[in-house]
Amino acid sequence: MGKNMNKFSPDHLRLDASAEAERIVFFIRDAVFTRLKRKGMVVGLSGGIDSSTVAALAVRALGADRVIGLFMPESDSSDDSLRLGQLLAKELGIKTFTEDISGILRGADCYRRRDEAIRTVVPEYHSGYKSKLVLSSLDSSEFRISYVVVQSPEGEQRKVRLTAEAFLALVAATNFKQRTRKMMEYYYADRFLYAVAGTPNRLEYDLGFFVKSGDGSADIKPIAHLYKSQVYQLAGYLGVPQEILNRPPTTDTYSLPQSQEEFYFSLPYDKMDLCLYGKAHRLPASEVAEALGMNEAQIERVYRDIDAKRAVARYLHMEPLLIEPIKETVAGL
């Protein structure tokens, strides 16, 4: 791992990318062919670093002819998502399908339900507006408060605090997007007898940055153990195109551009990685603070925010609850 193990620094997250790629490739091959008994893997491609890395690993593990890349744009998607996804697929030589999910989302009234939720706090909001959900920064309060940012057709932006009802309705409506995409991935998985890949990195998996039965659902999650900065290292080693490496992480869920830290995480991913690592290894906040050029109180706040997010994530990770285990259904029996 790191070169200088004495003083805490980003070096603690340095990977032997070649060895790690080999380990994951072996895992994917074993998981897909032996344990899941599937012929290949479906990967939803967002043009982001995580899905690109998973697709590149899948190609190494299974061969390009056993990997399907799916593009699933909708009305609010950035054009970059499709363009960069196509760039990667071409580079990898995989078969792709494009499914514009806007029609399904309209059928489910996703956009109407979202707009109605926003109108409860911004009555003038209509379909010509753009919007995004943001959280208050940890510096302003330890309570992470949700706001909607709306932009009028004239380009004027304002930020309005959400009520609990509006927040829940807005999230419930936009979650149709992740769930529709997963439904489509399973369509192709069923059609070709493939497994479905989940593409969370460790930050997302640990802190619950996913939609239950949406992007949280998958047969295999090959990079869930890797910090985001390690995913970047692996992506670089695997030859993921530079333009994808350079793209700032985005949720690509709302019509206004939205970074992941304004929506969910407290800090940019490289700093969040180090806080998560520091907390996992019981490093004092002062040590992490020094490595990040922040103060101890800020790191303590991030540590508490991690605990709060994990508390919410527990429900997301839970399997359906049964009165008692049905031992006949346990794999391997």
Place this chain on the structure above:
Amino acid sequence: MTPVEAQVRQYVTDRLLFGRSDVVVEGDTSFLESGLIDSTGVLELVAFLEESFKIKVEDEDLIPANLDSINALTRFIQAKSPALADSRV
């Protein structure tokens, strides 16, 4: 106990503890540290304060010192609405 504190305690029992009466929440118990409240819970709490006590909760009010315990909430409500401060049950 003031009527305000009684109302706050009732809210905590009904909404944060889902009606469980076997859990004791002390006046200074931190909602955040004890896992009783998350970010959605804070928004619900704001609605309770605004509707029940007819007070306006500003963005700058949304700090643990005002909202993170029964005692903090009671003090906050009484400071926002002095008419509620004196009465006792």
